[in-house]
Amino acid sequence: MNKKTFAAALIAGTTFLWACGNNDKKEGDNMTTGETTMSDTSSAAATAMSAADQDFAMTAASSDMLEIQSSNMAMQNASSERVKSFATTLIRDHGATSDQLKSIVMGKNVTLPADLMPKHKTMLDGLQGKKGKDFDKAYMELQVNNHQEAVNLFQNASTGLTNADLKGFATQHLPHLRMHLDSAQAINGGLK
Structure with a gap:
């Protein structure tokens, strides 16, 4: 994986995690995969x-x-x-x-x-x-x-x-x- 592809994947992953943290689901709620989600602390809330x-x-x-x-x-x-x-x-x-x-x-x-x-x-x-x-x-x-x-x-x-x-x-x-x-x-x- 070259540097540009890696950077794009990193940005996409970060954006996805941020979006997951900003939903209204509570910790433990399942997404479509059935896995435990992040709690609803976005990066902004985590630093607040x-x-x-x-x-x-x-x-x-x-x-x-x-x-x-x-x-x-x-x-x-x-x-x-x-x-x-x-x-x-x-x-x-x-x-x-x-x-x-x-x-x-x-x-x-x-x-x-x-x-x-x-x-x-x-x-x-x-x-x-x-x-x-x-x-x-x-x-x-x-x-x-x-x-x-x-x-x-x-x-x-x-x-x-x-x-x-x-x-x-x-x-x-x-x-x-x-x-x-x-x-x-x-x-x-x-x-x-």
Whole structure:
């Protein structure tokens, strides 16, 4: 069989399997051959994520955006070099997790938010107009609160999600979030 014939057969076979997966038959129903059919999960359904998986992905993406946006504000408005150093770490780390999350959900019928979720927007808005020590304190309190929520979110996701890639993502990044939380609490406690 030459390459063109093989490719055509592969495409025809894939199309046939896709069509079988899109019918209304249930797993175990017989086709004309009397054989067990595929369940009605098409390739699109097989890659789709559960509602819980989607909620996690969207909340994690919004949380990353909050970390990056608030940390960019810290680079402009903070007075403490320790706060600015922490902000630099968050921009780097949460930028990397954002990129990884985007690649995980690509092609899985999930659209990550382009804007902050309302609760994250409210947190970011709380930093507006603050500068110097007032900003430092408000920023670090935001970081403590958001990282506590993120640790809980990722802890639950690492054991409760159905999508293996997202579950692995949550498990992989949970220790980093805990380190961020520890650092945020230490810096916040040292501010006057």
